[in-house]
Amino acid sequence: MAPCCRGRHPSAIPHGTPTLEVKGRTIDDKAPEQAREIEVVVIGGGQAGLATGFYLRRGGLVPGRDFVVVDAADRPGGAWPRTWDGLRLFSPAGFSSLPGWMMPPWDDATRGYPPRDHVVSYLTRYEERFELQVARPHRVESVRRADEDPIGRLLVEAPGCSWSARAVVSATGTWDRPFWPTYPGIATFRGRQLHAADYHSPEDFTGQRVVVVGGGNSAAQILAEVSTAAETRWVTNRPPRFLQDDVDGRVLFATARARIEALAQGREHDGVAGLGDIVMVASVKAARDRGVLHALPMFARLTEGAVAWADGTSWECDAVIWCTGFRPALSHLRPLRLTRHGRIAVGGPSGTQALEEPRLHLVGYGDWTGPASATLAGVGPSARATASLILGIRSS
16 A cells, blocks of 8 residues: 555654655555544645645644645646646746745746746755655545534545545646537547647657647747647637737736735726736747747637638648646545536635635635636745635634
């Protein structure tokens, strides 16, 4: 059985229990079959889970003893290691940081903002720096109520492991739930279809004819890459909206904060929606210079070897890359019966507490769980508010 006490604080291991060393940490060789009692379980070891763990630790809870961060992946970095090879941030490193420790500067700023691997390295060092002792790989399959007591415990269950917690923070993000739209002919197209979640590099499409679907940043960056190796067509539901060249994540977050303050004061504010959608990172600027950033209206259907528009025109292609976004990964919360239309109603003092199950908190899924909470720079306030609420309830 996989050790469900990985990252367990040494003081919690009974004297005489057989132990072994894993990456410098002592863990049980024989984990108990029953659910291990703990104060808080954080599900997800990406940026939202790490930020929440940071604030729980700063509030006095001991990682591995009082709370545990459980991650499905076999390595640090959350979803970042699974993104495409050429992905880059929208902002300098200093504006893309989690609470407590700034992301180290990207050492080749002349090539643009920090790349994926720099982010992975930062997140790896972050969890080591704060000794968060992330338990991995353990994919949580269910969270359920231990009994009918409304202030009792929640059971968090993964294969071979289970925890009994007073509070659960779900921070699983969206990467595991790519959204695939439905179009006529999608099942009969003989070429390759993949979601942005499965795209890796333009070399996979060398010499091919490729359609990129979507009007956001992922679509623009992937189009920019693939167009260097393949003939491309870009299709969107509405004309893409490009930000000014000098607008990056710094401006976006400042604008988002200004909107929050304005709404709190009863004033109207367009927020980032008034600026545009697509950040002009270096690769997208280069694609513009090559004349690539010309979007066509959305096609009406797919045929066996092409995409076809309502006016009768078509374009033969070898592959379609669907850059159509993601949905919250909440399947592990299904036993609680809280999900409505793909989301769980949240609120309370933190803005992240499940309204129908106050022992559950959701962090990092997007604006509905906190402004910009799905980003490195934006998740901190939601994580802090969540940890503060949990710590306050615990001490009351």
